[in-house]
Amino acid sequence: MSSNELTERVLVIASGNAGKIREFRQLLAHLPLSVQAQPKDLAVEETGQTFAENARIKALTVAQATGQWALADDSGLSVEALAGAPGVYSARYAASDALRIERLLQELKEIDDRRAHFSAALCIASETNEVLLEVEGRCEGLITHAARGEKGFGYDPIFEVDATGTTFAEMTIEQKRQWSHRGCAFALLDPALQELLHKQNKP
Numbered sequence: 001m002s003s004n005e006l007t008e009r010v011l012v013i014a015s016g017n018a019g020k021i022r023e024f025r026q027l028l029a030h031l032p033l034s035v036q037a038q039p040k041d042l043a044v045e046e047t048g049q050t051f052a053e054n055a056r057i058k059a060l061t062v063a064q065a066t067g068q069w070a071l072a073d074d075s076g077l078s079v080e081a082l083a084g085a086p087g088v089y090s091a092r093y094a095a096s097d098a099l100r101i102e103r104l105l106q107e108l109k110e111i112d113d114r115r116a117h118f119s120a121a122l123c124i125a126s127e128t129n130e131v132l133l134e135v136e137g138r139c140e141g142l143i144t145h146a147a148r149g150e151k152g153f154g155y156d157p158i159f160e161v162d163a164t165g166t167t168f169a170e171m172t173i174e175q176k177r178q179w180s181h182r183g184c185a186f187a188l189l190d191p192a193l194q195e196l197l198h199k200q201n202k203p
Ligand SMILES: O=P(O)(O)OP(=O)(O)OP(=O)(O)OC[C@H]1O[C@@H](n2cnc3c(O)ncnc32)[C@H](O)[C@@H]1O
Pocket: 014, 015, 016, 017, 020, 046, 073, 074, 075, 076, 077, 090, 091, 092, 152, 153, 154, 155, 156, 168, 180, 182
């Protein structure tokens, strides 16, 4: 075993969403961390009113259940013409990604104003019930009239990023990292997390 492995801290990704987990594995790859998935049987109720509250709830619950640091992400799509819906209810909008997309396109059928934004709140909590880091990121765009692209997950095929004119589903994981709500939030988290890990490893 190398000395690196000896000091490598475990970080549990407090999410049941395979698409998010894939992105976090890429985002965290350069850090001296052992990245693990949360236990399959763990379901956390998202009772918060905001993305930040829900991210906290998920991070604290999973950190306590696993006895490790946990990183949670609460995210969603807010549509201007729908007064911010589905927002924190983005996962509960319908039963599957395909049905969520279908419902949103249906709701916006007669509506010209397609402006929307994605938000992501990230939270890292410790096994001792402490919130270590919290950040938020946002990405502005438009809801398309039809799905475009095969990559990504969730609402990606119908969210066109203002800055690129492409949907998240048309982007590589690296491009999505550059423009997305999650990538922007992680850019804020990354230096603070590195500092925290550095401090921890000092004798
Ligand atoms: O709570 P966890 O277990 O992390 O997984 P979840 O899928 O329930 O995640 P949220 O509660 O944060 O709900 C977010 C919803 O918004 C969608 N979403 C979040 N980020 C997205 C992204 O980058 N691209 C497309 N859809 C996204 C996601 O698929 C969910 O339907």
